[in-house]
Amino acid sequence: MGDNVEDLVLWNPATRESKVLPQIKQGRRYDSVCFHFDFGIDPNTNDYKVVRIVDFYGCQQPQFEVYNLSTDCWRVIDRSLSKVYKIVSPRFPSYLNGFHHWKAIEICMKARRRGWMFPEHGPTRRFIVSFDLSNEEFLETLLPTVACVFGFIREDIAVINDSVSLIVEYCDTGNLDINWFDIWVMSSEIGVERTWTKKFKVEGSGLDFDG
Structure with a gap:
């Protein structure tokens, strides 16, 4: 799928077929905005869908838009998030069993009133936003409390096994060639509050986990 918001193309590498998606009607223009795109299949209807998130960097709630391949048109999801979040695009695939997952950050109201929009500016709430492609509803799951010790670099979500x-x-500040990764796994029981378990620690010299 192309990255240009004015010219989105779906491409099937197996059949080498491509399809130009209809342009998205633009509403009010904003100076600070970015777009996140994801693609997946609705397991209930076998219809392919593209999700576009319009992220206003914490100035207002994100807007979610969905494209259906079967109808060849875009729709704004009326049940978009009602709170003000900053969406973080994953570096790795995050679609699993009809759900897309994104890391999100809610910045505290005190920081937002001062015009601060990023996590380093004030207390935040870290969680995952999961979007059900079938019901087109959202689910929030708090992220685990991780050790943000000196040497912490970043965190990201991914689908693993x-x-x-x-x-x-993390990175060893005494020896920058030594890295390690803690890998947490989220439970997936239907109808049960989802929890996190730290499953693995991977360490070595010069490790790189880029997608």
Whole structure:
């Protein structure tokens, strides 16, 4: 799928077929905005869908838009998030069993009133937003409390062994060639509050976990 918001193309590498998606009607223009795109299949209807998130960097709630391949048109999801979040695009595939997952950050109201929009500016709430492609509803899951010790670099979500996982990357400040990763796995029981378990620690010299 192309990255240009004005010219989106779906491409099937197996059949080498491509399809130009209809342009998205633009509403009010904003100076600070970015777009996130994801693609997946609705397991109930076998219809392919593209999700576009319009992210206003914490100035207002994100807007979610969905394209259906069967109808060849875009729709704004009326049940978009009602709170003000900043969406973080994953570096790795995050679609699993009809759900897309994104890491999200809610910045505290005190920080937002001061015009601060990023996590380093004030207390935040870290969680995963999961979007059900079938019901087009959202589910929030708090992220685990990780050790943000000196040497913490970043964290990201990914699908590992058919489980939604959180990868936390650290670096030994005394020896910058030594890295390690804590990998947390989210439970997936239907109807049960989802929890996190730290499953693995991977360490070595010069490790790189880029997608």
